[in-house]
Amino acid sequence: xxxxxxxxxxxxxxxxxxxxxxxxxDHMVFSPKYRGKILVGDVALALDGIIRKTCKDLDxxxxxxxVNVDHVHLFIKYPPKYSVSYIAKRxxxxxxxxxxxxxxxxxxxxxxxxxxxxxxxxxxxxxxxxVERYIQNQEKPNAKSLCTGSVLKSGV
Numbered sequence: 572x573x574x575x576x577x578x579x580x581x582x583x584x585x586x587x588x589x590x591x592x593x594x595x596x597d598h599m600v601f602s603p604k605y606r607g608k609i610l611v612g613d614v615a616l617a618l619d620g621i622i623r624k625t626c627k628d629l630d631x632x633x634x635x636x637x638v639n640v641d642h643v644h645l646f647i648k649y650p651p652k653y654s655v656s657y658i659a660k661r662x663x664x665x666x667x668x669x670x671x672x673x674x675x676x677x678x679x680x681x682x683x684x685x686x687x688x689x690x691x692x693x694x695x696x697x698x699x700x701x702v703e704r705y706i707q708n709q710e711k712p713n714a715k716s717l718c719t720g721s722v723l724k725s726g727v
Contacts, residue, residue, distance in 0.1 A: 593651045598702050600691040602642035604681045610640050614674055621666045635703045644706040655692045
């Protein structure tokens with residue numbers, strides 16, 4: 572039965588590396604310390620670029636991303652050599668350093684780290700469209716969740 576499910580999947584979804592074939596996807600949500608509404612204007616644009624560069628350097632494919640004023644949604648497909656906690660650490664660490672260097676006013680607000688220490692991770696099976704719609708709706712005020720799952724309804 573497992574073989575027939577894999578046979579039905581589009582080959583482009585599978586990641587082929589030297590010794591592995593994988594399909595690992597994660598919906599990650601993280602926010603600035605104190606849920607500060609600081610991800611606006613040039614800060615948000617710079618953050619978008621930093622996340623894209625970091626993911627490219629790690630050979631991670633961004634399936635969808637939304638930078639909101641007080642949190643970031645990131646939907647990624649990643650290689651099996653990385654854990655999701657390692658990926659979050661690299662993205663949050665690099666973006667914190669680069670944003671605080673480029674925007675000195677952020678240092679006054681949060682001296683040592685831009686991001687809250689916690690992070691949400693949700694592994695994603697084949698319901699990718701639901702996650703993509705959810706992330707896209709985050710930008711709309713008063714948008715209702717398109718997912719029936721309790722985790723996504725909570726507004727994380």
